[in-house]
Amino acid sequence: MTTLDPRGADPAGAAPTGPGRPETATATATATTPGHQTPPTTYRIGTGTRATRVIGIATIVAMGWLVAFGLGFSPADRDQDEAVRILYVHVPTIWLAYLAFVVTALASAMYLFRPRHALGWDRLAGASAEIGVVFVAVTLVVGALWGRLTWGVFWQWDARLTTTALLFVTYVGYLAVRRLGGSHEQRARRSAVLGLLAVLEIPLVHWSVRLWRSLHQEATVLNTNGDIEMDGLMLFSLFVGVVAFTLLYVWLVLHRTRAMAMEDLLDDRELDMALEARRAEAVDGWSRPNDAPEAH
Numbered sequence: 001m002t003t004l005d006p007r008g009a010d011p012a013g014a015a016p017t018g019p020g021r022p023e024t025a026t027a028t029a030t031a032t033t034p035g036h037q038t039p040p041t042t043y044r045i046g047t048g049t050r051a052t053r054v055i056g057i058a059t060i061v062a063m064g065w066l067v068a069f070g071l072g073f074s075p076a077d078r079d080q081d082e083a084v085r086i087l088y089v090h091v092p093t094i095w096l097a098y099l100a101f102v103v104t105a106l107a108s109a110m111y112l113f114r115p116r117h118a119l120g121w122d123r124l125a126g127a128s129a130e131i132g133v134v135f136v137a138v139t140l141v142v143g144a145l146w147g148r149l150t151w152g153v154f155w156q157w158d159a160r161l162t163t164t165a166l167l168f169v170t171y172v173g174y175l176a177v178r179r180l181g182g183s184h185e186q187r188a189r190r191s192a193v194l195g196l197l198a199v200l201e202i203p204l205v206h207w208s209v210r211l212w213r214s215l216h217q218e219a220t221v222l223n224t225n226g227d228i229e230m231d232g233l234m235l236f237s238l239f240v241g242v243v244a245f246t247l248l249y250v251w252l253v254l255h256r257t258r259a260m261a262m263e264d265l266l267d268d269r270e271l272d273m274a275l276e277a278r279r280a281e282a283v284d285g286w287s288r289p290n291d292a293p294e295a296h
Contacts, residue, residue: 047254047255047258047259047262048255051254052251052254052255055247055250055251055254056251058247059244059247059248059251062240062243062244062247063244063248065240065244066088066237066240066241066244069088069233069236069237069240070085070088070089070237070240070241071085073233073237074088074233074234074236074237075233075234077234080149080150083146083149083150084234086142086145086146086149087146087238088237088238088240088241089138089142089241090139090142090143090146091238091241091242092238092241092242092244092245092246093135093136093138093139093142093245094135094136094139094164095242095245096132096135096242096245096246096249097132097133097135097136097139097167098132098202098206099132099246099249100128100129100131100132100135100249100253101128101129101132101167101171101198101199101202102199102202103124103125103128103253104125104126104128104129104132104174104195104198104199105125105195105196105198105199107121107122107124107125107128107195108121108122108125108191108192108193108195108196109192109196111125111188111189111192112189112192112193112196117185117188119184119185119188119264120257120261121188122184122187122188122191122192123257123260123261123264124253124257125191125192125195126175126178126191126260127252127253127256127257127260128253129171129174129175129195130175130256131249131252131253131256132171133168133171133172133175135245135249136164136167136168136171137168139164140161140164140165140168143161143164147161159208159209159211159212159213160205160208160209162208163201163204163205163208164205166201167201167202167205170198170201171198173194174191174194174195174198177190177191177194178191184264184267
């Protein structure tokens with residue numbers, strides 16, 4: 001007999017997610033044979049591996065460097081003064097949000113157009129979109145703080161701000177669609193179509209400062225003429241911010257993708273258990289003799 005902890009550990013001892021040895025103990029199993037009983041075995045399951053631990057440590061170190069350069073070594077700007085330090089978070093988070101949504105679109109395309117529709121691509125798309133939504137939210141919050149210091153108000157219905165807010169709402173809707181009912185395959189198909197359409201908003205956001213009259217400044221680094229109008233330490237601080245948030249993105253994607261695989265596994269097992277219970281009820285009902293009518 002094998003007993004499984006309801007939290008979903010595999011009695012074979014293997015995690016339902018990516019490679020690597022799991023971290024946290026969540027399940028126990030006992031095996032018995034006639035005349036012999038083995039002691040309970042504890043299996044370990046989790047989303048962490050040696051690789052994710054290394055990436056996590058690198059992320060912490062990079063974030064420390066960002067704090068040191070962003071708040072200490074980098075000078076104040078001639079025009080924006082100390083408010084320029086907000087950009088060391090504001091710019092990397094929106095760049096990584098773009099990257100996250102592009103990864104969502106690519107993973108969606110891999111699911112739709114490859115002959116073998118592997119759900120791993122769908123989980124990657126969903127995990128990347130969740131993290132991208134968080135990064136856009138951070139961008140909007142710190143951007144509002146920068147706007148208060150620079151423009152005197154937290155919000156303006158400016159082209160860049162409005163299109164960024166639209167991007168945020170679109171991907172919140174994408175995540176809501178993923179939560180609709182149906183099988184994992186139905187979820188993957190409808191989410192993949194929406195993920196391929198939603199990514200088309202990114203060029204609109206990026207070029208909004210040129211398509212419409214905008215209060216928002218144009219790109220300082222990724223501009224079309226190739227000129228970078230930033231002090232050396234400022235540019236290096238921005239680079240550190242990009243590296244730090246990229247590491248954070250990778251670390252979060254790895255953990256979230258594996259967590260989503262565990263959630264899918266739990267859903268499948270709960271469905272199997274419900275079907276088994278229904279079959280048992282049906283067999284029990286057929287095996288009971290019909291009650292004979294009482295004689296008068």
